[in-house]
Amino acid sequence: MSIDIKNLIFSYNRSTSLEKHALNDVSLSIKKGDFVLISGEVGSGKSTLIKHMNGLLKPCSGSVEVDGIPTHKKDIRSKVGMLFQFPQKQLFGKTVDEDISFGPANFGIKGNQLKKQVHEAMDLMFLDESIASVSPFDLSGGQMRLVAMAGVLASKPDYLILDEPASGLDAKNRKILFSILKKLNSKGISIIVVSHQISDVLPLVDRLFLIDSGKIVFKGSPDEYLRSTNLYLPDIPWIMKELHDRGFDVKFDIFDIDEAFYEVSSLLNPQKVDEQ
Amino acid sequence: MIQINDLSHRFPNGNLALDSVNLNIKKGEFVVIAGRNGSGKSTLVRHMNALLLPSSGNVIVNGMGSSDQKDHWDIRQAVSMVFQNPDSQFVGMTVEEDVAFGLENLGMASDNIRESVDRCLQFAGLSEYSKTSPIHLSGGQKQKVAIASVLAMYPECIIFDEVTSMLDHASCNDVMDLINSVHKAGKTVIHVTHRLEEATTADRLIVMDAGRIVLDDTPSNIFLSGKVSDFGLELPPIIALAKKFKDSGILQGYLALSKDELLEDLCQLILKT
Numbered sequence: 001m002s003i004d005i006k007n008l009i010f011s012y013n014r015s016t017s018l019e020k021h022a023l024n025d026v027s028l029s030i031k032k033g034d035f036v037l038i039s040g041e042v043g044s045g046k047s048t049l050i051k052h053m054n055g056l057l058k059p060c061s062g063s064v065e066v067d068g069i070p071t072h073k074k075d076i077r078s079k080v081g082m083l084f085q086f087p088q089k090q091l092f093g094k095t096v097d098e099d100i101s102f103g104p105a106n107f108g109i110k111g112n113q114l115k116k117q118v119h120e121a122m123d124l125m126f127l128d129e130s131i132a133s134v135s136p137f138d139l140s141g142g143q144m145r146l147v148a149m150a151g152v153l154a155s156k157p158d159y160l161i162l163d164e165p166a167s168g169l170d171a172k173n174r175k176i177l178f179s180i181l182k183k184l185n186s187k188g189i190s191i192i193v194v195s196h197q198i199s200d201v202l203p204l205v206d207r208l209f210l211i212d213s214g215k216i217v218f219k220g221s222p223d224e225y226l227r228s229t230n231l232y233l234p235d236i237p238w239i240m241k242e243l244h245d246r247g248f249d250v251k252f253d254i255f256d257i258d259e260a261f262y263e264v265s266s267l268l269n270p271q272k273v274d275e276q
Numbered sequence: 277m278i279q280i281n282d283l284s285h286r287f288p289n290g291n292l293a294l295d296s297v298n299l300n301i302k303k304g305e306f307v308v309i310a311g312r313n314g315s316g317k318s319t320l321v322r323h324m325n326a327l328l329l330p331s332s333g334n335v336i337v338n339g340m341g342s343s344d345q346k347d348h349w350d351i352r353q354a355v356s357m358v359f360q361n362p363d364s365q366f367v368g369m370t371v372e373e374d375v376a377f378g379l380e381n382l383g384m385a386s387d388n389i390r391e392s393v394d395r396c397l398q399f400a401g402l403s404e405y406s407k408t409s410p411i412h413l414s415g416g417q418k419q420k421v422a423i424a425s426v427l428a429m430y431p432e433c434i435i436f437d438e439v440t441s442m443l444d445h446a447s448c449n450d451v452m453d454l455i456n457s458v459h460k461a462g463k464t465v466i467h468v469t470h471r472l473e474e475a476t477t478a479d480r481l482i483v484m485d486a487g488r489i490v491l492d493d494t495p496s497n498i499f500l501s502g503k504v505s506d507f508g509l510e511l512p513p514i515i516a517l518a519k520k521f522k523d524s525g526i527l528q529g530y531l532a533l534s535k536d537e538l539l540e541d542l543c544q545l546i547l548k549t
């Protein structure tokens with residue numbers, strides 16, 4: 001069970017004067033249950049890449065398969081849920097309930113089973129039952145995002161793709177979002193996060209793909225990433241790695257501020273910290 | 277150079293986006309304005325070049341009040357703005373055409389335009405891209421073109437409204453370097469962001485919440501006060517770590533504001549013990 005991309009090449013406006021090469025020989029594989037981050041700067045091809053994973057875009061050459069099924073087959077749509085960068089645009093129901101029901105109803109789910117899936121999805125997103133009858137357009141931006149995500153989850157996808165889910169969220173809501181994603185992942189759903197910023201998400205993920213001008217330039221675990229040279233490191237692991245490289249006895253796969261503080265403090269005063 | 281007195285702004289739908297704001301920005305200052313989404317940052321800075329007009333109170337730029345329409349042209353000449361999304365700001369087919377556009381509109385002689393455009397492109401580190409189409413540039417390079425285009429108009433003050441928020445780390449640093457150079461070249465700089473690491477080189481940090489100014493001090497003082505989290509902002513990890521060492525008495529003196537400074541402080545400390 002996996003999403004498998006082999007030698008994917010894609011251009012927008014092919015064979016016209018406006019042709020734009022967006023993906024160049026991309027190969028990667030994401031297993032069911034994985035939590036991955038796809039990162040790279042704006043315009044590098046991240047959104048183009050993920051739109052191939054649920055069949056919104058078709059390869060110019062190469063192949064994209066979900067659990068062995070090519071993405072031009074309809075049946076993959078229910079397996080791969082996608083939350084777009086501006087989830088407000090994904091909302092259309094007259095009420096929150098109608099909006100969240102739309103996906104599963106479209107896949108043929110009816111009656112009590114439909115009610116159950118909608119209820120579970122709202123629960124997962126900490127959405128109160130009382131807003132079910134409200135128009136989604138009367139909600140705050142943050143709540144709209146939660147409703148859009150519940151709408152995607154109600155179809156019970158095996159793979160959940162989120163395009164820049166943290167953009168525009170403040171620190172508190174980012175933490176909430178990430179804890180929801182961790183919870184979903186622990187239920188066996190693959191999480192694929194697209195983000196132009198690495199630091200926030202890297203500690204959560206199993207694997208990282210870096211993309212630059214339509215090419216994959218790094219794939220590996222966060223640990224491999226930290227050990228690689230000449231790639232950008234978030235500041236806390238950077239400090240720890242610099243101390244380590246200078247011969248000080250500290251671990252360097254540390255992202256957490258408290259952990260970094262403890263690690264350096266115990267180097268300065270081993271007894272005192274042990275006693276605490 | 278910009279004086280704001282008791283400024284309130286109510287949008288037609290009834291939203292009170294600014295609530296009695298008082299602010300005085302001096303010529304040559306580098307001011308960062310931070311605050312959570314919807315706190316009123318964009319509304320505030322749009323008053324500084326008369327894109328929005330006060331519901332009550334007043335805004336005075338170089339002695340000209342923004343309520344007097346005949347001064348709008350002069351105010352906008354003195355105070356320019358660069359926005360979040362560079363794509364929406366391009367007008368030319370090539371980078372140099374784009375930078376020249378504003379000057380051509382002013383009817384400047386073509387030799388002078390050439391010279392200005394070259395100077396601004398060089399300043400922004402874009403000389404090699406002068407004949408490139410903006411659509412073939414990276415996000416960071418596009419933002420630099422937008423900045424060069426504004427510089428060509430020779431404003432006294434430039435406002436950057438979340439210009440880094442769509443960029444990755446490398447481009448973000450590049451653009452911040454350029455903003456810092458713009459300030460060093462003598463311009464008044466007002467930089468709106470929700471990333472506090474971008475405030476470390478500023479003279480002054482202003483935090484907004486619910487349409488009001490809630491903090492206004494040096495970045496160090498604000499970071500040390502521990503108050504930013506009350507307003508939906510987060511200390512950059514490196515500064516949070518430096519603050520922890522300082523609060524616990526392990527590090528003394530100035531708060532380290534960059535990773536290099538903190539590394540230096542920690543190395544010295546470890547070698548001493």
Ligand SMILES: Nc1ncnc2c1ncn2[C@@H]1O[C@H](COP(=O)(O)OP(=O)(O)O)[C@@H](O)[C@H]1O
Pocket residue numbers: 012013020021022040041042043044045046047048049
């Ligand atoms: N609909 C489109 N038509 C033409 N070019 C496009 C279109 N969508 C994206 N592009 C171009 O393809 C490249 C990759 O874009 P995208 O996948 O959106 O990048 P990212 O998500 O990493 O910001 C960019 O250069 C972008 O301008």
Ligand SMILES: Nc1ncnc2c1ncn2[C@@H]1O[C@H](COP(=O)(O)OP(=O)(O)O)[C@@H](O)[C@H]1O
Pocket residue numbers: 287288289291292293311312313314315316317318319320
């Ligand atoms: N054109 C508008 N009409 C009505 N309300 C608006 C408009 N623009 C912004 N607002 C509201 O004004 C407040 C401040 O918005 P803004 O200045 O854009 O905040 P920030 O730039 O800090 O994110 C928000 O509540 C926002 O919803």
Ligand SMILES: [Mg+2]
Pocket residue numbers: 043046047048163
């Ligand atoms: Mg994108």
Ligand SMILES: [Mg+2]
Pocket residue numbers: 317318319437438
């Ligand atoms: Mg804004």
